[in-house]
Amino acid sequence: MTSVLVTGGTGRLGRRVVRALAARGHTVRILSRNPAAPPAPGADVVVADLATGAGLRRAVTGCSGIVHCATDPRRSREVDVGGTERLLAAARDAGGPHVVHVSVVGVDRIPTEYYRSKLAVEAAVERSGLPWTVLRTTQFHEFVADLLGRLARLPVVPVPRGWRVQPIDVEEVARRLADAVASGPAGRLPDLGGPEVFPVVELVRDRLRRTGRRRPVVEVPLPGAVSAALRAGAGLVPGNRSGGCTWREFLDGRSPSPLLEG
Numbered sequence: 201m202t203s204v205l206v207t208g209g210t211g212r213l214g215r216r217v218v219r220a221l222a223a224r225g226h227t228v229r230i231l232s233r234n235p236a237a238p239p240a241p242g243a244d245v246v247v248a249d250l251a252t253g254a255g256l257r258r259a260v261t262g263c264s265g266i267v268h269c270a271t272d273p274r275r276s277r278e279v280d281v282g283g284t285e286r287l288l289a290a291a292r293d294a295g296g297p298h299v300v301h302v303s304v305v306g307v308d309r310i311p312t313e314y315y316r317s318k319l320a321v322e323a324a325v326e327r328s329g330l331p332w333t334v335l336r337t338t339q340f341h342e343f344v345a346d347l348l349g350r351l352a353r354l355p356v357v358p359v360p361r362g363w364r365v366q367p368i369d370v371e372e373v374a375r376r377l378a379d380a381v382a383s384g385p386a387g388r389l390p391d392l393g394g395p396e397v398f399p400v401v402e403l404v405r406d407r408l409r410r411t412g413r414r415r416p417v418v419e420v421p422l423p424g425a426v427s428a429a430l431r432a433g434a435g436l437v438p439g440n441r442s443g444g445c446t447w448r449e450f451l452d453g454r455s456p457s458p459l460l461e462g
């Protein structure tokens with residue numbers, strides 16, 4: 201049994217990681233900016249802010265592992281890149297815990313601002329001098345469902361032509377990260393994708409059918425390097441499909457928040 205800090209332990213992925221670690225007998229500490237963040241069974245909250253560094257020293261003291269899930273896509277330079285550098289510096293001073301970081305498949309091939317930040321975070325972890333493990337995964341079911349929900353609200357639904365997704369069960373990702381803590385530093389793990397690959401247009405049509413909405417769907421050939429990379433499958437891992445629940449099982453409610461409405 202070891203003491204593990206989970207950054208982003210209040211988030212979509214992080215709260216599952218907290219549960220998975222506690223179930224394996226670890227003592228868990230959740231890093232959050234929010235003093236009112238609810239502690240989980242077997243886990244306490246420590247208040248810290250990656251953007252400023254406040255509280256980080258206290259957060260990492262006594263931890264033999266850190267699962268780094270915190271992110272802020274709207275402030276990724278400041279929080280993901282700068283915040284990770286601050287976290288790693290505090291971790292070095294605290295005796296060098298094993299850092300397990302979660303990243304996104306295709307960060308090196310899909311040139312968005314957020315992915316550039318995620319790639320910079322990976323590089324910072326790798327050259328930190330700390331023992332490390334990095335796992336890249338595809339998009340979580342809930343994240344894909346949120347995007348589809350936003351698209352399906354439009355009166356005419358535009359869908360980038362040729363884009364595909366490989367949604368993954370976030371519980372499965374949490375399990376893999378908790379396992380990585382126990383297994384010890386492993387460097388870059390093989391990229392992990394969900395059980396199925398879907399054209400985005402198919403999921404949009406299915407969403408409209410399921411919510412009883414009759415809207416025209418228009419496939420749009422989006423120009424640019426990001427779209428070209430997505431058409432080429434840079435965000436997919438067809439050769440390494442995870443277990444965990446499928447997209448349909450997620451929608452049918454095996455997962456806690458199928459997000460069908462909206």
Ligand SMILES: NC(=O)c1ccc[n+]([C@@H]2O[C@H](COP(=O)([O-])OP(=O)(O)OC[C@H]3O[C@@H](n4cnc5c(N)ncnc54)[C@H](OP(=O)(O)O)[C@@H]3O)[C@@H](O)[C@H]2O)c1
Pocket residue numbers: 207208209210211212213214231232233234237248249250251252268269270271272279283302303304305318337338339340341343344
């Ligand atoms: N979403 C996906 O489909 C997907 C796919 C592959 C990989 N990932 C990666 O998985 C990780 C988790 O993603 P998620 O979707 O679970 O994120 P999320 O639900 O948006 O949660 C973000 C977390 O980051 C914390 N955070 C934000 N700014 C912070 C700051 N300044 N200081 C400290 N903590 C801060 C938040 O904690 P408080 O608000 O409590 O402070 C929150 O717990 C990310 O690294 C992401 O890149 C996500």
